[in-house]
Amino acid sequence: MQLTKKMLIDEIKALKKASALHAKYSVSQYKNVLKTLDALEAEKELLEQKVKQRTIHLETEIQENKELTNKLEKVAKYDQLTGLANRYLFLNELSIIQNEANLLQKPFALLFIDLDGFKLVNDTYGHEIGDVLLQTVAKRLRSVVRKEDMVARLGGDEFTIILRNIDQKSKVEFISTKIIQSVKEVISIEQINVYVGASIGIYLYDFESDVQDIIAKADIAMYEAKKGGKGQFIFFDSYMQEQLQTTTHIKTRIKNALKRKEFVNYYQPVIGSNDLEIKGVEVLIRWKDQGKLVPPDKFIPLLEEDISLIKEVTFWQIEDTIKKLSKIDITFAINISAKLLSDNDLIQTLQKLEKKYSFDKKRIFFEVTETSLSSNFLVASKILRIVKQMGYNLSLDDFGTGYSSLAYLREFPFDVMKIDKKFLDNLEKSQKDQKLLEAIIYMAHLLDMRIILEGVETQKQVDMFEKNEFTKFQGFFFSKPLEFETLLKNYKR
Ligand code: C2E
Numbered sequence: 001m002q003l004t005k006k007m008l009i010d011e012i013k014a015l016k017k018a019s020a021l022h023a024k025y026s027v028s029q030y031k032n033v034l035k036t037l038d039a040l041e042a043e044k045e046l047l048e049q050k051v052k053q054r055t056i057h058l059e060t061e062i063q064e065n066k067e068l069t070n071k072l073e074k075v076a077k078y079d080q081l082t083g084l085a086n087r088y089l090f091l092n093e094l095s096i097i098q099n100e101a102n103l104l105q106k107p108f109a110l111l112f113i114d115l116d117g118f119k120l121v122n123d124t125y126g127h128e129i130g131d132v133l134l135q136t137v138a139k140r141l142r143s144v145v146r147k148e149d150m151v152a153r154l155g156g157d158e159f160t161i162i163l164r165n166i167d168q169k170s171k172v173e174f175i176s177t178k179i180i181q182s183v184k185e186v187i188s189i190e191q192i193n194v195y196v197g198a199s200i201g202i203y204l205y206d207f208e209s210d211v212q213d214i215i216a217k218a219d220i221a222m223y224e225a226k227k228g229g230k231g232q233f234i235f236f237d238s239y240m241q242e243q244l245q246t247t248t249h250i251k252t253r254i255k256n257a258l259k260r261k262e263f264v265n266y267y268q269p270v271i272g273s274n275d276l277e278i279k280g281v282e283v284l285i286r287w288k289d290q291g292k293l294v295p296p297d298k299f300i301p302l303l304e305e306d307i308s309l310i311k312e313v314t315f316w317q318i319e320d321t322i323k324k325l326s327k328i329d330i331t332f333a334i335n336i337s338a339k340l341l342s343d344n345d346l347i348q349t350l351q352k353l354e355k356k357y358s359f360d361k362k363r364i365f366f367e368v369t370e371t372s373l374s375s376n377f378l379v380a381s382k383i384l385r386i387v388k389q390m391g392y393n394l395s396l397d398d399f400g401t402g403y404s405s406l407a408y409l410r411e412f413p414f415d416v417m418k419i420d421k422k423f424l425d426n427l428e429k430s431q432k433d434q435k436l437l438e439a440i441i442y443m444a445h446l447l448d449m450r451i452i453l454e455g456v457e458t459q460k461q462v463d464m465f466e467k468n469e470f471t472k473f474q475g476f477f478f479s480k481p482l483e484f485e486t487l488l489k490n491y492k493r
């Protein structure tokens with residue numbers, strides 16, 4: 001077909017129209033796309049902003065977590081007061097060093113150090129001075145040994161040092177002499193000059209003993225050093241072996257006793273002085289060893305040597321007591337060893353038990369002695385405060401036997417003061433003690449504390465006290481510690 005001029009013009013017109021249309025549409029489309037793009041861009045920016053914020057948030061969280069983990073790790077491995085390794089880290093290191101020694105066939109020495117006269121300083125000048133003293137001793141110990149040697153504080157005034165790669169006794173003797181000399185130098189705190197000494201038990205590794213044995217041997221040598229006049233060091237010797245065998249022997253039997261459920265709780269009634277009725281009991285442990293009842297004095301100190309053992313026994317007692325609360329409507333007092341006031345296991349155990357059982361916390365009293373407070377004042381006071389806040393009651397046990405510092409009464413939230421039998425025994429003889437006790441009871445009332453008089457054995461003793469709702473009696477005059485079934489029968493009578 002031939003193109004006419006008109007056709008050509010029409011064609012051009014149509015093309016122009018199309019192109020105008022196209023332009024029109026593409027602009028609006030383009031605008032739309034732009035709008036969408038803008039919106040997307042804004043959204044993206046918002047998202048990016050959010051991501052940024054979240055990242056910052058996460059980063060601080062991670063940082064905080066890290067700090068917390070670091071802190072927890074420090075608490076878990078290092079002694080809070082002195083910064084030295086704690087018992088946990090010490091035990092870990094000891095087995096590592098033992099393996100290393102076996103591998104290299106190079107012995108090491110373990111030094112068990114106990115301060116002489118620390119308790120006196122602590123009791124005379126207070127725990128704050130005592131704490132500074134421990135810090136000073138820690139620094140001195142650190143400064144006399146090499147960098148690669150480990151210095152640890154096991155608790156109280158007990159320290160250990162592991163001297164690596166030591167092949168000569170004379171080197172150990174040299175370092176031990178230096179330790180004794182440096183510890184005994186005067187320590188000046190706030191213009192007070194205090195003095196302590198160090199008794200050291202040493203065990204040179206013989207490539208045979210296991211970790212428990214190594215510790216026991218250094219420990220026994222330390223006791224020998226104390227016995228032999230303090231301020232000296234003594235190496236473990238085979239003549240001490242016999243002693244080692246008897247203590248380890250008893251310890252193994254105690255561990256088995258726990259597994260075999262040979263421990264039983266006895267309950268000694270606490271009597272109201274006004275109506276002479278049973279208001280509560282104190283839980284007292286006994287060991288049924290091959291049919292014989294072993295008194296607590298014979299085995300509690302051994303349980304306390306292994307903190308996990310005393311914990312296990314006490315936590316079992318607490319759970320058992322909770323179960324018994326529903327059987328008899330009285331209060332129960334449980335003895336808490338000083339060893340349980342050095343970490344938060346007690347608190348965690350109580351929290352677990354609270355989830356497991358529902359019970360009236362007010363009916364549980366925890367008894368602690370002054371001595372248990374003085375050995376570790378800062379931590380012990382924190383733990384006791386929390387236990388009190390949780391709703392349990394606290395009793396100050398054996399009041400009048402130690403130094404009976406008024407500071408404890410002020411610092412700690414005790415509900416009950418238990419006045420020791422020794423104090424009561426003296427009363428009949430000493431007018432002064434009578435006056436003193438009157439004053440103590442008066443002060444306890446002012447501080448809102450109730451009183452339990454312990455070890456009441458005679459009517460005469462009973463008659464010496466005013467009968468009121470604040471004062472209670474506990475002693476053989478009323479009842480010996482009883483088995484639970486007997487207690488139930490007596491109570492219902
Ligand atoms: P404590 O806490 O002062 O307990 C009171 C002790 O005095 C008990 O001896 C009790 O039987 C005894 N007693 C009570 N009334 C009289 C009395 O009129 N005359 C005489 N002579 N003694 C009386 P027990 O049961 O032998 O306990 C001795 C110590 O062993 C307790 O002293 C306590 O420190 C510790 N203990 C006992 N049971 C436990 C326990 O379950 N856990 C812990 N951590 N320590 C315990």
Ligand code: CA
Pocket residue numbers: 282335367397
């Ligand atoms: Ca007690």
Ligand code: CA
Pocket residue numbers: 397398418420454
């Ligand atoms: Ca007592």
